[in-house]
Amino acid sequence: MNETLQSGLHPDADQLAAFAEQALPANEREQTLAHLAVCGDCRQIVFLAQAAAPEEVAQIVPATTRRPWFSGWNLLWPAVAALAGIVGFSIYLGRARVVTRTPQDVTTAEVSTPQAPPAAAMPKPIAPTGDIPAAKAKNQGIRGGMDARTSPPKPAQPAADAAVLAEDKAISAAPPKLPAQPQAASARAAAAGGIVVDGAPPTVDGAAKLPITGRSPVVLGGQVMGAAAAAPGTTQQPAPQQFRNYVAVPKPATATAPTLAAAPPPPPPPAPAAAPQFAQNQSLQNDQLRQTGQVSTTVNVEANAAPVQLDTTTSATLSSLVPVLPSHLETISSTSNGSDLLAVDSGGSVFLSHDDGKHWKGVSEAWAGRPVKVELAAPATTDRRVNGLFKKTAPPASQDADSNASATVMTGESLAANGGAQLHGVVTDPGGASIPGAQVRIQAVGATSATTVRTDAAGRFQSAGMPSGKYEVTITATGFSTLVRAVELDARTPMGFTAVLPVGAAAETVTVESAAGTIAAPKKAKTQKTSGFQLTTDTGVVWVSSDGRNWKRR
Amino acid sequence: VDTASSQPEELTLTLPVAAGSSAGIATELAESLWVAADGASCELTRDELAAALSGVGAKLNYGLPPGMHADAAQKAAFYRALRLAELALAQGCALGRDRAWQKFLELYRSGLTQAAIAITGSATLGHDLADSLYGELFGLTERDGARRSPLATYSGRGSLLGWLRTTLAQRHVDHHRKTYRETPLDTMDAPAPVAEAVAPELDKLGTAVARTLANLPAEERFLLAAYFLDQRTLKEIGLLLKVHEATISRRLQRLTSDVRKQLLRNLQSGGLSRRAAEEALGTDPRDIEINLRSLLQSSQSRTFSEQKEAGARR
Numbered sequence: 001m002n003e004t005l006q007s008g009l010h011p012d013a014d015q016l017a018a019f020a021e022q023a024l025p026a027n028e029r030e031q032t033l034a035h036l037a038v039c040g041d042c043r044q045i046v047f048l049a050q051a052a053a054p055e056e057v058a059q060i061v062p063a064t065t066r067r068p069w070f071s072g073w074n075l076l077w078p079a080v081a082a083l084a085g086i087v088g089f090s091i092y093l094g095r096a097r098v099v100t101r102t103p104q105d106v107t108t109a110e111v112s113t114p115q116a117p118p119a120a121a122m123p124k125p126i127a128p129t130g131d132i133p134a135a136k137a138k139n140q141g142i143r144g145g146m147d148a149r150t151s152p153p154k155p156a157q158p159a160a161d162a163a164v165l166a167e168d169k170a171i172s173a174a175p176p177k178l179p180a181q182p183q184a185a186s187a188r189a190a191a192a193g194g195i196v197v198d199g200a201p202p203t204v205d206g207a208a209k210l211p212i213t214g215r216s217p218v219v220l221g222g223q224v225m226g227a228a229a230a231a232p233g234t235t236q237q238p239a240p241q242q243f244r245n246y247v248a249v250p251k252p253a254t255a256t257a258p259t260l261a262a263a264p265p266p267p268p269p270p271a272p273a274a275a276p277q278f279a280q281n282q283s284l285q286n287d288q289l290r291q292t293g294q295v296s297t298t299v300n301v302e303a304n305a306a307p308v309q310l311d312t313t314t315s316a317t318l319s320s321l322v323p324v325l326p327s328h329l330e331t332i333s334s335t336s337n338g339s340d341l342l343a344v345d346s347g348g349s350v351f352l353s354h355d356d357g358k359h360w361k362g363v364s365e366a367w368a369g370r371p372v373k374v375e376l377a378a379p380a381t382t383d384r385r386v387n388g389l390f391k392k393t394a395p396p397a398s399q400d401a402d403s404n405a406s407a408t409v410m411t412g413e414s415l416a417a418n419g420g421a422q423l424h425g426v427v428t429d430p431g432g433a434s435i436p437g438a439q440v441r442i443q444a445v446g447a448t449s450a451t452t453v454r455t456d457a458a459g460r461f462q463s464a465g466m467p468s469g470k471y472e473v474t475i476t477a478t479g480f481s482t483l484v485r486a487v488e489l490d491a492r493t494p495m496g497f498t499a500v501l502p503v504g505a506a507a508e509t510v511t512v513e514s515a516a517g518t519i520a521a522p523k524k525a526k527t528q529k530t531s532g533f534q535l536t537t538d539t540g541v542v543w544v545s546s547d548g549r550n551w552k553r554r
Numbered sequence: 555v556d557t558a559s560s561q562p563e564e565l566t567l568t569l570p571v572a573a574g575s576s577a578g579i580a581t582e583l584a585e586s587l588w589v590a591a592d593g594a595s596c597e598l599t600r601d602e603l604a605a606a607l608s609g610v611g612a613k614l615n616y617g618l619p620p621g622m623h624a625d626a627a628q629k630a631a632f633y634r635a636l637r638l639a640e641l642a643l644a645q646g647c648a649l650g651r652d653r654a655w656q657k658f659l660e661l662y663r664s665g666l667t668q669a670a671i672a673i674t675g676s677a678t679l680g681h682d683l684a685d686s687l688y689g690e691l692f693g694l695t696e697r698d699g700a701r702r703s704p705l706a707t708y709s710g711r712g713s714l715l716g717w718l719r720t721t722l723a724q725r726h727v728d729h730h731r732k733t734y735r736e737t738p739l740d741t742m743d744a745p746a747p748v749a750e751a752v753a754p755e756l757d758k759l760g761t762a763v764a765r766t767l768a769n770l771p772a773e774e775r776f777l778l779a780a781y782f783l784d785q786r787t788l789k790e791i792g793l794l795l796k797v798h799e800a801t802i803s804r805r806l807q808r809l810t811s812d813v814r815k816q817l818l819r820n821l822q823s824g825g826l827s828r829r830a831a832e833e834a835l836g837t838d839p840r841d842i843e844i845n846l847r848s849l850l851q852s853s854q855s856r857t858f859s860e861q862k863e864a865g866a867r868r
Contacts, residue, residue, distance in 0.1 A: 013704075017720040018712035022796050027619040030772055037775035041727055043784055048723035049716070050794050052672040 010042050011035055020050055093324065325351050326360045333373040335533065342533050342548050344371045350535065352548040366551040369537030377534040377544050421489030424462035424496045427455050427475055430503060434459025438477035438501070445470040445486070467491065475499050579604045583630055591638035596646030596654040606645045607633050610709045641710030644717075648706040650693060662715060669719045673726050683726055687718075690725075759834045762820035766813055774809050781806055 011019070011032055018024045019032045036043050325331055325345045334343035341353040342363075348370040350363040427438040440461045443450035455461045468491045475483040480501035489495055532546035534554065545551040579587070584604040593603045616624035616632040624632065643661075646654025666687070671680030693701035708717050767775065780786045780794075781802075788799035788806075795802070814835065821831035 012707060013717055013720040013724050014707055014709045014711070016724075017716040018709070020720070020794060021712040021716050023711040025617045025619075028614075033776050034772035037772050037779050040779070040784065041731075043776075043780060045720060045723040045727055046794060047780075047784070047786060047790055048673050048726065049669075049719040050790070052669040052719045052723065053716070 010039060016042065016046050017049065020046055096324070325349075326362070327351075333371075333375070335375045337376055337533070340533075340548050342374045342535075344374050344535070348372075350374065363549060363551075367535065367537050367541065367543045367553070369539040369541060371535050372538045373536040375534055375536075377532040377546075420465040421468050421491045422462070422464040422494035423466070423471070423473070423487065423489055424460065424494065425498055426496075427459045427461065427477065427499045427501060429480065429501060435477045435480065435501060438475055438480075441474040441476075442466065443472050443474070445472060464494075473499075475501060477501055480504060578608050579629075579633070580626070583633070587633055587638055588642075590634075591642035593642045593646075595657060596642045597651035598642050598646045598649070598654070602645065602649065603638075603642055606641065607636070610636070610641070614709060614711075636710035637713060638710065640714035641708065644705040644708040644710075644714055647691065648693070648703040650701070650703075655692075662718060665715050666718050666722070669715075670722050670726075673719070673723050683722060683729075687722055687725060758821060758824045758826060759817075762817050762824060765820050766816045769816070770809075770813070774805075777802070777806060777809060778813075 015024070015028070015032060019029060019036075022029075024032060036046065325343060327345050327347055327349050329345035329347045329349070331343050332346050334341065336342070339354065341357050342350065343353075343360075344350045350365070350371050351360040352363050353360045423442060425440075427435045427440070429435055434455070434457075436455055436457045436459055438455045438459070438461075439452060440455065440463070441450050441452045442463055444467070451463050451466065453461045453463050466489060468489055470486060470488045473485045473487055475485075481504035483499050483501050485497070485499070487495060487497070532544060533548050535543045535545070535551065537543070542554040543551045544554045584600050584607075587607065588598075588600040588603050591598075591603055593600065611624075611629055611632055614632075615622065616629050617635070618624050618628065643654055643658055647658050667681060667684045670684035670687070671677050674680045674683055691703055691705050693703040704721060708714060767778070770778070777791065780791050781788075788802045792799040792802045817835060818828070818831050821834055822828060826834060
């Protein structure tokens with residue numbers, strides 16, 4: 001203590017300076033504080049000395065408040081960085097999922113024999129042509145050929161349009177496994193970006209060749225079964241196996257049936273048991289469908305007493321829609337029945353989605369072994385009557401909600417009065433959305449001039465007043481491959497079709513040839529829907545399920 | 555008591571004259587400490603430094619509480635914890651070594667002058683204060699025929715510059731007190747009137763307040779005095795205690811709350827009911843004859859700042 005001018009003993013300058021610099025031991029600090037609490041002069045001295053060194057204080061304060069790098073908020077930075085990384089990765093995954101979910105819808109139509117046609121009702125079948133333009137089946141994907149003959153319509157039924165639509169949402173990734181030929185006398189009517197023939201009345205004989213050149217090797221088809229599918233009470237001709245390539249129209253009409261060209265690229269799966277009578281062998285078709293993983297929609301068209309059955313099969317390309325499974329493993333097989341999506345990954349886990357792949361649920365294993373393939377099970381057939389002319393009833397049957405088919409039936413009735421051949425249609429993208437502003441160029445074969453129209457906001461186009469004959473329709477749209485189709489127009493019968501443009505560069509061209517765009521007017525539509533899924537394990541055992549969750553061994 | 559001397563005799567370190575020993579410090583330790591202190595630059599011998607260290611250690615009991623005896627290791631630790639270079643410089647200056655003074659002026663002259671200006675608030679007064687301290691530090695003051703320098707009292711626990719600032723502040727306060735005491739009596743404040751008789755409740759309240767404040771820890775009483783009596787800001791108090799001002803604010807809030815609770819308890823223990831105690835706490839402070847200054851600090855004099863303000867008013 002220092003005896004200064006102040007009364008009593010006081011800490012000296014050394015002690016006060018050490019106190020201000022926190023250099024005193026605890027006991028001495030306590031003693032100094034006790035004195036400072038009662039001595040205003042010493043407090044003044046301490047505060048004065050403190051105020052005289054602001055710079056030094058400023059240096060001392062941060063030094064005392066500094067914390068180790070591994071304490072306090074510093075520990076939070078790694079967590080924040082990790083969280084940001086997780087969020088970024090999630091966003092990346094979400095975006096990648098959206099990108100990879102671009103559908104590659106492929107539409108095919110397949111002609112096959114009708115179901116259980118009575119032999120007596122079947123008119124004289126047309127000899128199978130079998131002249132499949134194999135030359136057109138080049139390296140790019142599958143080419144299908146359809147050779148069909150049609151008989152002229154009855155005069156009493158002039159405008160009997162037969163519209164057969166097969167719009168398939170491609171949901172299958174693997175190249176389609178075509179049913180074994182020759183009994184699968186079917187014709188792929190469209191490939192990737194193919195054209196679905198719709199309303200066309202019965203016309204005179206015309207060979208309809210629809211070789212399909214698909215940009216994508218994925219070709220999944222619908223079947224247009226060329227046999228008379230008679231309505232109850234009508235007579236039907238049994239469809240011999242060799243006739244399944246045609247659409248058979250009873251006399252006096254000549255059946256026009258697209259014939260499936262021998263699809264060269266994909267190796268055919270083990271052929272199912274021979275099905276000489278399609279009507280008696282529905283299971284054959286089911287087997288084919290199972291093997292091809294297709295969603296099938298069969299439309300039986302009946303014009304007057306000439307039943308024509310058109311069967312469109314919707315296929316799905318699943319892998320492109322199932323890019324990311326919860327396991328993040330590679331999807332080795334997937335299929336969809338339109339509402340549910342089933343997929344199996346490389347780890348053998350099976351996942352089911354009810355919202356088009358947005359959310360997945362694992363399927364509990366009821367099977368022994370490792371799943372290697374999932375596909376659609378046998379379809380259940382439902383019949384639907386379409387009264388009146390097909391042109392009048394832009395059939396909701398073809399717009400089946402379950403199959404998500406987006407095929408469009410166009411009617412040309414309003415155009416028929418204008419004179420000359422008429423062509424109309426709708427241009428859509430693989431997702432079924434209309435493409436406005438697409439250029440449709442209609443050029444007669446051998447002619448130099450052409451008629452060019454553009455699709456409206458709804459993707460529709462029409463052109464009338466053209467002379468009958470063969471035309472080449474070229475459809476182009478920005479962002480899509482160019483689609484070329486050969487059609488034959490008849491001044492008496494308007495023709496319409498739906499063109500599904502595949503996504504791609506305009507330089508890519510998909511060619512579909514069709515000698516006749518006319519098909520007998522349908523009167524009855526018959527739709528097939530799938531009933532569930534089937535799963536094949538590595539041991540070859542097949543399991544089936546109606547809902548994708550509950551499985552039982554076949 | 556009111557002597558003019560600002561250099562207390564009892565704080566002057568008695569530097570050992572004999573240089574033959576290390577003043578109780580081992581030779582190796584004294585050598586290492588001398589090297590660390592760079593005693594040669596201050597013309598300070600090993601023995602002189604050892605004697606200074608020994609005197610500091612003995613005065614401060616080597617940093618230990620009173621009554622404890624330090625062993626060799628504790629002593630060595632205490633020595634090494636000191637600011638040896640500054641201590642050697644201060645001792646060299648106290649002994650009048652020229653090299654030490656040159657070094658001192660080179661290192662501290664500017665800082666000392668700036669601190670003096672900051673303390674006085676005036677460049678002229680600051681320079682005067684700094685020059686006055688220089689003369690005092692150089693040992694112009696003689697007692698019993700020996701030159702005495704305040705630098706000899708520097709122990710080396712804090713910085714030498716801090717010691718210089720504190721010494722400046724001390725001298726400034728002493729100078730002001732001398733000036734204040736020389737003012738005419740008629741200008742001084744009238745003595746406080748004698749307290750009249752107060753109500754028993756208020757008397758109990760005053761007693762309770764005195765008891766409560768007396769039971770507070772030293773640091774809390776320091777906070778109350780610095781904040782309420784000296785009216786120091788939270789930042790100033792925080793800087794002195796090396797804590798953030800928000801911490802001071804929280805501690806003051808908690809302290810006032812605790813004081814109120816303790817007052818209630820003391821009032822109740824003094825015979826008041828809880829309701830009466832609460833009513834007593836709600837008494838207007840102007841009605842209470844309580845000299846908080848007398849309760850919080852021993853000196854009845856006003857603080858330095860208040861005195862300066864009073865002088866300025868005059």
